[in-house]
Each structure stands twice: as structure tokens, then as C-alpha cells.
Amino acid sequence: MQGDNDGLASFWMPFTANRAYKAHPRQIVSASGMHYQSGDGRTILDGTAGLWCSNAGHCRTEIAAAMARAAATLDFAPTFQLGHPAAFELAQRLAALMPPGLDRIFFTNSGSESVDTALKIALAVQRARGQGTRTRLIGRERGYHGVGFGGISVGGIVGNRRAFALLPGADHLRHTHDPARNAFSRGFPPHGAELADDLQRLVDLHGAETIAAVIVEPMAGSTGVLLPPVGYLERLRAICDRNGILLIFDEVITAFGRVGAATAAQAWGVTPDILTMAKGLTNAAVPMGAVAVKRELHDAVIESAPGGIELAHGYTYSGHPLACAAGLAALDLYAREGLFERAAELAPYWEAAAHGLRGRRHIVDIRTIGLVAGMELEPRPDAPTARAMELFHRAFDAGLLVRATGDIIALSPPLIVEKAQIDQMFGMLGELLDTIA
Ligand code: PMP
Numbered sequence: 181m182q183g184d185n186d187g188l189a190s191f192w193m194p195f196t197a198n199r200a201y202k203a204h205p206r207q208i209v210s211a212s213g214m215h216y217q218s219g220d221g222r223t224i225l226d227g228t229a230g231l232w233c234s235n236a237g238h239c240r241t242e243i244a245a246a247m248a249r250a251a252a253t254l255d256f257a258p259t260f261q262l263g264h265p266a267a268f269e270l271a272q273r274l275a276a277l278m279p280p281g282l283d284r285i286f287f288t289n290s291g292s293e294s295v296d297t298a299l300k301i302a303l304a305v306q307r308a309r310g311q312g313t314r315t316r317l318i319g320r321e322r323g324y325h326g327v328g329f330g331g332i333s334v335g336g337i338v339g340n341r342r343a344f345a346l347l348p349g350a351d352h353l354r355h356t357h358d359p360a361r362n363a364f365s366r367g368f369p370p371h372g373a374e375l376a377d378d379l380q381r382l383v384d385l386h387g388a389e390t391i392a393a394v395i396v397e398p399m400a401g402s403t404g405v406l407l408p409p410v411g412y413l414e415r416l417r418a419i420c421d422r423n424g425i426l427l428i429f430d431e432v433i434t435a436f437g438r439v440g441a442a443t444a445a446q447a448w449g450v451t452p453d454i455l456t457m458a459k460g461l462t463n464a465a466v467p468m469g470a471v472a473v474k475r476e477l478h479d480a481v482i483e484s485a486p487g488g489i490e491l492a493h494g495y496t497y498s499g500h501p502l503a504c505a506a507g508l509a510a511l512d513l514y515a516r517e518g519l520f521e522r523a524a525e526l527a528p529y530w531e532a533a534a535h536g537l538r539g540r541r542h543i544v545d546i547r548t549i550g551l552v553a554g555m556e557l558e559p560r561p562d563a564p565t566a567r568a569m570e571l572f573h574r575a576f577d578a579g580l581l582v583r584a585t586g587d588i589i590a591l592s593p594p595l596i597v598e599k600a601q602i603d604q605m606f607g608m609l610g611e612l613l614d615t616i617a
Contacts, residue, residue: 206576211238214594214601216581224576227605228583229594232401232433233464236513237594243465243509250505259287259499267499270507274461274470277511279445282455284478286471286491287499291432291458292326294469295395298454299330300493302393302426305477308484311389311424315349318382318394318425322355324402325395325430334395337403351386353378353394357406359556363545364538366531372409376416383423393426393454398444401433404588405547405554413450426453426477432469436460437514437595439550440524447524447550453477463510468503519595523551529599533606534591540613542567553591555609560617570616571609580608 188202207219214237216224229235236243250266257264267287275283286301288294299317306314319325319334326332332340333347336355354375362369379394398413400406420427429452434444437460441447445455454477458469482490497503514520527550534546534553545556557567565586572584583590591605 213237213239214597218576222579225580225601225604227575227581227591227593229592230464231459231583232438232592233459235436235438235460235595236463236510236517236519237596240463240465240509240513242513243463243506246505246509247466247502250501254501257501258496260494264499264501264504266501266504266508270499270504270511273508273511274472277442278455278472279443279451281451281474281476282453282472283475284473286473286493287495287503288458288469288471289467289495289497289500289503290326290469291430291456292328292331292469293495294432294456294458294471295325295331295334295430296328297469297471297493298395298428298430298456299334299393301454301471301473301477301481301491302428304481304484304491305426306392308480311392313389314392314424316351316386316391317347317349318351318353318379318391320353320355320396320400322357322400322403322406323352323395323397323430324400325397326432349390351382353382353396355400355403355406356409356412357404358409359545362409364535365547366535367549368407368410369547370410373411373415375409376412376419379416379419379425380423383419383425388423388425391423391425393428394420395428395430397430397433398448398450399434399439399549399552401552401590401592402585404556404585405549405552405590407547407549408448413448417450417452420453428452428454428456430456432456432458433592436510437520437523437550438552438592440527441520461510462503462506463513465506465510466500466503468500468507517596523595526551526597526599526602530602533602536606537610537613540610542613542616551593551595551597555589555591557587557589559587567616571612574612574615575608578608578612580605582609 208216210217271285274285317334321336323336325335333345333350356372361371435457439447453474455472462468531548534548542557544558547554560567568584568587575582
């Protein structure tokens with residue numbers, strides 16, 4: 181401790197109002213299953229699986245044991261010009277879990293790295309196909325694709341973009357959030373498939389020969405659980421096919437069971453060309469991400485550089501042994517406990533519980549899919565976003581972790597959640613809504 185004597189000053193916290201946090205710190209000191217323990221000794225029900233990532237619940241002993249074994253036998257091995265068995269095994273296991281055809285796996289260490297890797301692979305594929313003029317990357321308003329320069333550039337969060345969006349040629353589809361037409365609809369909202377035609381408008385505007393790829397979250401998580409309108413993803417897929425554009429699904433949140441299948445692509449029947457993942461890949465026990473690529477796209481890149489390094493890209497920790505061990509153990513757990521299926525089975529109960537809050541103070545929309553919910557609050561005219569933040573604080577103090585984003589409260593519990601805990605979450609939120617300004 182130097183200078184400030186509160187012990188909190190040195191850590192420059194990410195995506196945090198540091199001054200406000202440090203004036204009223206709230207800390208987590210341990211975790212188990214569905215719960216966190218706070219620094220002041222309280223038990224907190226985890227309504228968000230950490231940051232949408234601890235899908236099998238916290239501190240699973242099988243994962244901890246696998247990581248401990250790896251740390252004691254092979255703490256690190258390069259995957260540049262070398263390899264180790266767990267990396268090959270995990271790639272093979274992931275390939276089997278992905279939508280059909282996406283069976284080539286590149287390892288990263290985070291969602292942000294997965295996104296930047298996917299964008300680079302898209303450019304490499306287009307170049308390998310003799311389409312080197314295709315350099316433009318298309319994202320979507322209110323998209324979140326992490327914090328790499330590529331991800332920020334295709335991302336659609338205005339504050340992030342203003343500060344850092346540097347990639348030339350990025351453009352955006354409109355977002356699909358339309359509460360005027362879709363509020364309180366159940367499952368996919370009925371209106372808005374035509375918004376996918378924005379991609380055709382960008383093709384008409386810029387020329388297909390300039391566009392490499394479009395990246396979307398099948399369900400936008402971080403900006404408030406925005407679900408794809410009925411038919412939207414299919415329409416995007418068709419426009420990509422007609423125009424030689426690669427479709428990238430950013431499944432950093434949706435992969436590994438969140439929407440009731442291994443991926444949203446499989447749950448919803450639309451197959452991208454490239455798929456990013458992270459978070460649930462290791463149950464968040466250690467950082468890891470990955471990118472799944474259609475085999476023929478991978479092969480085009482490999483064949484484009486016979487004898488040389490085909491993709492000039494990689495991380496020291498691509499396929500880190502501890503992460504691979506955690507990933508293999510997490511996939512075993514997901515399968516053994518049937519957690520993806522469990523999410524699908526619980527989804528109707530979850531939806532009914534969430535919609536039970538309809539009519540409560542401040543609530544202007546409720547959206548759910550799988551085991552995700554977004555509850556939109558009417559913004560306070562004097563202080564937009566303050567209402568959700570107040571609810572977040574009150575919930576934490578009452579023993580429930582939720583996520584506040586804008587004026588939306590997002591819930592995404594571990595997939596081991598019990599019905600009684602679902603009732604507890606929405607019951608607490610209902611009561612707390614009456615207490616906020
Ligand atoms: N893409 C999506 C869809 C995400 O939700 C996130 C994180 N919430 C990221 C990318 C970035 O992941 P990370 O924070 O691991 O870099």
C-alpha cells in the first residue's frame with residue numbers, strides 16, 4: 181500500500197466508475213455453486229453466473245482438480261511449432277460440439293481475442309479465395325464484441341467507439357431493439373426481420389466486393405438481452421450467401437448452454453461461417469477463448485500458403501495447458517449433468533417467472549430466452565441508467581447479484597439453478613422495484 185491508505189487505490193478497475201466504487205467498495209471473497217460470499221460475510225445468490233460465464237456454478241471440484249493436475253505435470257508448453265495432447269483433445273471435443281462443419285478450432289484467451297481472431301480469419305479467407313478487395317467488416321449498433329481495436333470498431337456501443345474505434349471501413353447494421361412493436365413478447369420478437377436487409381443496403385452502398393464479413397451476436401447480451409426478431413438471422417444468412425460475405429456469430433455469451441444448446445446457432449438453426457466463444461468454455465475457471473471455423477474456409481487458408489505459416493496470428497497462451505484441462509473438465513461436467521438440456525427444460529419456467537414482473541413499478545419490457553432475462557426499466561428523466569444501477573446495488577445488499585446495463589437489468593444464472601432459486605430471484609426483484617426511486 182502506497183499513498184492512499186485504503187488499500188484499493190492501485191487496482192485500476194476495468195469498466196468501473198473507480199471513484200464511486202472505491203467510496204463504497206463491495207467485494208467477493210469466495211464462491212461455491214450458486215453463491216458468492218461477500219467481504220462482509222453475506223451469502224449472495226449469483227443471478228449472473230459471474231459475467232455470464234460460470235455456467236456450471238462456482239468452484240467445481242472436478243475442474244479445480246484437473247487444473248491442479250495440469251499445473252503439476254505440464255504448466256506450460258508453446259503451441260507455436262509444438263503442441264501438447266490436451267490442446268489437440270480439446271480442439272477435437274469442441275469441433276464435435278459445434279454446428280456441423282465448423283470443426284477447425286483456433287485457441288485464444290478471451291472473448292475479445294476471439295473476436296479479433298475471427299475478423300482476421302475472415303480477411304485471410306477472403307484473401308485466400310482471391311477476394312483481397314474484401315476488407316470491410318460490418319457490425320451492428322448495440323453490438324458488443326469485446327475491447328480489441330477490431331471488436332470495438334465493429335461494436336456498436338457509442339461510448340466505446342467514440343474513444344477507440346480506429347479500424348477503417350467498419351460499418352453497422354441498425355440494432356433490432358424495438359420496444360414500441362415488441363415489448364413483452366415471449367421468445368423471439370415478432371417484428372423486425374426486415375432490419376437484416378440493412379446488410380443488402382450496405383452491399384448496394386459499398387459494393388459486395390469490398391465486404392469481407394458481418395459479425396453479430398445471435399442474441400446481444402451486454403447491451404441488454406436483445407433477441408433476434410423471428411426470421412432475422414435466416415435473412416442475414418441468405419444475404420451473406422448471395423453476396424460472398426462471411427457470417428460470424430459472436431457466441432461468447434450464448435455458447436455452452438445459455439440458450440439451451442451448445443450454441444445459439446444450433447438452438448436456432450442458423451449456421452454461421454465462423455463462431456467465437458470464451459466464458460463458459462472453461463466454466464470461467466481460467467481465461468480461454470476459441471474460434472470455430474468451417475473446414476473449407478480453414479482449408480482455403482492452409483492451401484493458400486503451401487509450406488509457409490498460413491495465418492500470421494497466435495498468442496503465447498493459445499491452448500494453455502491449464503485452460504485446456506479446465507475446458508475438458510468443463511465439457512465433461514456439462515455433458516454429465518446435462519446442463520444444456522437442463523437450460524432448455526427450465527426455460528419455460530424461467531420465462532413465466534420473469535414475465536411475472538410485468539406490471540410492477542418501472543418495468544417497460546421483459547425479454548427472455550433460454551436462461552437469460554432482460555428487464556427494462558423506464559429511465560429516470562433526470563438520470564438515465566441511475567435506476568438500474570440503484571437496483572443493482574440494492575439487490576447486492578439484499579443478497580442477489582444482477583447485472584445493470586443502461587436501464588436494463590440482466591439475469592443469466594448458472595445453469596444448475598433450481599426452481600426455488602428462480603422464484604427467489606424474481607421475488608426479490610419484485611420487492612426491490614418498489615423501493616427504488
Ligand atoms: N463478445 C461478446 C458477445 C461478449 O459478451 C463479450 C464479453 N461480455 C466479449 C466479446 C468480450 O469478451 P472478454 O471480456 O472475455 O474479452
